[in-house]
Amino acid sequence: MPRLSIPVIAGLAVLLSACEAPSPDISQWRHSKSSYAAEFSNDGQLLLSGSTNTAARLWDTTTNQIKYDWQNNADNSIGTQAVAFSADAKRAATVEYDKVLVWDIDSGKPLNRLAFPMRVNDIDLSPEGDFLLIALANHTAIYFDIAANQVRQIFVHDGSPINSEINQPVNTVSFSPDGKLALTGGDDFMARLWNIETGEQLHSWKHHNRVNLVKFEPQGRFVITAGDTDQTHLWAMPNGDLQASLRTSPWPKEWPLPNFPIFDYTTTAVNFSADGTLLITGHSNERVCIWRLPNGDKQQCWKVARQNELSPGIIIQAVSFRNNDNSVLAIGGDGYAQQWPWR
Numbered sequence: 001m002p003r004l005s006i007p008v009i010a011g012l013a014v015l016l017s018a019c020e021a022p023s024p025d026i027s028q029w030r031h032s033k034s035s036y037a038a039e040f041s042n043d044g045q046l047l048l049s050g051s052t053n054t055a056a057r058l059w060d061t062t063t064n065q066i067k068y069d070w071q072n073n074a075d076n077s078i079g080t081q082a083v084a085f086s087a088d089a090k091r092a093a094t095v096e097y098d099k100v101l102v103w104d105i106d107s108g109k110p111l112n113r114l115a116f117p118m119r120v121n122d123i124d125l126s127p128e129g130d131f132l133l134i135a136l137a138n139h140t141a142i143y144f145d146i147a148a149n150q151v152r153q154i155f156v157h158d159g160s161p162i163n164s165e166i167n168q169p170v171n172t173v174s175f176s177p178d179g180k181l182a183l184t185g186g187d188d189f190m191a192r193l194w195n196i197e198t199g200e201q202l203h204s205w206k207h208h209n210r211v212n213l214v215k216f217e218p219q220g221r222f223v224i225t226a227g228d229t230d231q232t233h234l235w236a237m238p239n240g241d242l243q244a245s246l247r248t249s250p251w252p253k254e255w256p257l258p259n260f261p262i263f264d265y266t267t268t269a270v271n272f273s274a275d276g277t278l279l280i281t282g283h284s285n286e287r288v289c290i291w292r293l294p295n296g297d298k299q300q301c302w303k304v305a306r307q308n309e310l311s312p313g314i315i316i317q318a319v320s321f322r323n324n325d326n327s328v329l330a331i332g333g334d335g336y337a338q339q340w341p342w343r
Contacts (some may be wrong), residue, residue, distance in 0.1 A: 001153045012054030015023070023340055028305070029064045032335040034055065036080050038318035040271065040329075041089040042218060047318070048092055049331065050080025058105070061329065063304025064337075068108035070094055072101050076136070084125045087177065089220075091129030095120045100132065102146060112146055120170050125262045126179045133173040133182055141170040141184045145198055157186035161206060164188070171212055191225035193240070203240035205233065211266055212337040219276050221294070226267035230280065231257070243298025246281065248289055270317050273325040280328055288330050290342060304330055304338050 038049040040061070047059040055071035070092075071080075079095040082095035091111065092103045098119055102112040120139040126132070131152075143153035157168045168188040175182060181202070182194045193203040207227035215224045217234075222243055226232040234243040248265055251257060269282035278299070279291040289301040304314055310322045314332040322329050322339060329339040 019276060026103050027340070028336050030336050035082060035317055035331060035333050039083050039085055040318055041085045042087055043089065044271075044320040044322055044329070046085070046089060047331065047337070048083040048085060048094070049318075050083050050094060052079035052081070052191075054079060056080040056083060056090065058103075058108070061320075061337075068103075068106075070101065070103055070110075072096050072099055072110075072113065072343070081122060082123045084123050086125040086129030087127035088129070091125060093123055093125050093132065095123055100134070102129070102132075103267060114144075114146070114149070117318075121170065124173050124175050127177065128173050128179070131175075131179065133175055133184075135170040135173050135184070137169070139169050141173050141180040141182070143182060153182075153194075153196060155182065155184050155194055155199070156190070157184065157188045157192065159188055159332040161188045161190050171210060172214050174215045176216045177218055179215075180292040183214040183216065183223060183225075185225060185227075187211075187281070189227065192221075193223065202234070205235060205240070207233075213270065217293075218272055221276070224270055224279075230268050231267070232267040232270075233293070234279075236294075242294045243294055245253075245278075246289075246291055246296050248283065248287065248301060249299070269316050269331075271319050271321065273321045274326065278321065278325060280319045280321060282319040282330055284315045286314045286316070286332075288319060288328060290328070291302045300342060302314040302340070302342075304332055306334070 032051045034051050035049050036052045040047055041295050046059050050056040055069040057066050058068045078096045080094050084093045094101045098116050100114040104111050122135040124133040124272040135141045141155040142151045145152050159166050159168050168186045170186045172185040172186050180196055182196050185191045189207045189209055191205045191211045191214050208229040208230045223235040232246040236243040266284040267281050268284050271280050277293055279293055281289050286303050287301055290299040313333050316330050318331040320329045327341045331337050
């Protein structure tokens with residue numbers, strides 16, 4: 001990599017602060033006082049949001065109206081820590097500390113109430129909503145059969161990648177589109193791909209920090225993984241080779257990133273366009289970006305509008321394309337949804 005002078009480095013830092021496009025006209029609505037977890041259905045027509053002090057809410061995003069309030073703990077003392085949809089959008093799941101509630105989306109009625117002996121950190125529903133992937137606070141992830149009320153597989157992140165003798169916490173989980181594979185990400189800096197039926201580890205990918213996000217592309221072409229203050233990577237399936245690394249900074253793609261804090265960011269949400277040609281990401285620094293697939297070329301970035309200039313930065317919790325992929329919708333930790341055109 002060429003050596004850079006201090007003025008050049010300073011210039012690139014200025015470019016970074018200006019890399020997002022000017023904010024276009026936006027429409028927005030408030031879905032809660034604050035938001036701890038949020039997810040869109042695959043078609044973008046539904047939003048499930050949860051807060052630490054209110055019931056989970058299922059929204060119709062076409063009308064911005066609440067369909068259902070979902071809560072097991074009536075006194076609001078626990079709130080909702082994680083949410084998930086099945087791929088067919090017929091079932092949803094919400095987490096209240098150590099309780100998992102599975103809901104019928106058409107009727108709004110609870111189908112299952114599952115209690116676990118420790119806190120649930122993250123959750124995903126299988127494509128048809130009959131199985132769960134659950135990251136538990138005991139440093140394991142489990143593949144759980146809802147109808148049988150039984151654990152089918154246990155997945156562990158051993159500490160060897162970070163020279164630890166103990167197993168590491170699992171932070172994030174995701175089902176493959178066909179429900180046959182599982183992704184897990186943990187404090188061992190690793191994202192791991194598993195065979196659901198056999199429990200065999202098929203691939204693992206090392207990051208520079210704890211892995212906070214893993215997700216399958218809906219067509220099964222890629223796996224997406226991201227670490228705290230680390231790049232987001234696309235891995236080609238089924239061979240697991242690196243397809244692309246996403247950079248929000250203007251630093252040239254062909255150069256290795258320098259070890260400057262200004263080039264570090266955390267990806268907190270991802271989603272895909274209906275035709276599979278675009279990826280949208282949300283970040284911990286109030287930004288939303290769009291990327292071209294499969295090469296990961298950045299198309300545009302925005303900074304979401306902050307409602308209170310004195311409040312802390314907004315963490316983006318869910319993102320989605322809308323209106324035939326011509327606009328985007330982002331959910332922030334301040335409890336606001338913001339939508340704007342991008343092309």
